[in-house]
Amino acid sequence: xxxxxxxxxxxxxxxxxxxxxxxxxxxxxxxxxxxxxxxxxxxxxxxxxxxxxxxxxxxxxxxxxxxxxxxxxxxxxxxxxxxxxxxxxxxxxxxxxxxxxxxxxxxxxxxxxxxxxxxxxxxxxxxxxxxx
Numbered sequence: 001x002x003x004x005x006x007x008x009x010x011x012x013x014x015x016x017x018x019x020x021x022x023x024x025x026x027x028x029x030x031x032x033x034x035x036x037x038x039x040x041x042x043x044x045x046x047x048x049x050x051x052x053x054x055x056x057x058x059x060x061x062x063x064x065x066x067x068x069x070x071x072x073x074x075x076x077x078x079x080x081x082x083x084x085x086x087x088x089x090x091x092x093x094x095x096x097x098x099x100x101x102x103x104x105x106x107x108x109x110x111x112x113x114x115x116x117x118x119x120x121x122x123x124x125x126x127x128x129x130x131x132x
Contacts, residue, residue, distance in 0.1 A: 001071045001095040002027070003086055005104035005127040008076045016111065017079060020103040024072045035074060040092045043085040046072040071095070079104075083130035102128060 004020030012018050028035060028046050035044040048070045071093055075085035090100060104127055 001073060001086075001090060001093065001100045003073045003075070003082070003100060003102045003131070005079050005082055005102060006074065007078050016105050016107075019105040021074055023103040024074055028072055033072065035072070038073075038085075038089060041085040041088040042076045043089060044074045044076060045089065048072070079127035081130055082127045083132075086131050100131075102131060104128060 002024060004022075004024035006012065006018035006021030007015075013021075024046075027033075031048050033046040033048055035046045037043075038045045048068075050068045071089070073086065073089055075082040077084050086100070089095075090097070
């Protein structure tokens with residue numbers, strides 16, 4: 001599950017605080033997906049699914065590539081209350097916490113800088129805090 005944090009509404013659309021929404025919008029466009037309202041939580045979701053297949057490696061070995069299902073989630077709550085949307089969706093789609101990736105703005109980083117980290121705390125980010 002990929003969760004993009006942001007605030008709903010046109011007035012926030014292009015703000016830095018909506019970096020998570022904008023990231024998911026770019027992924028959805030690249031993958032040809034459309035967001036739709038979720039029935040299970042105050043959020044919009046898009047689903048990407050890839051069927052498993054056999055692939056040849058260096059022409060001599062065959063491997064099975066597992067199928068993959070990815071949910072893109074845009075909570076429609078305000079950022080600091082995102083957990084209210086993420087938790088019910090994770091339960092409904094049976095996504096364990098260690099399989100949830102959250103994209104959000106980090107004001108401690110310069111604009112345009114990306115950091116990827118696994119685990120750790122919320123670092124004072126209230127939107128992330130509401131999810132963990």
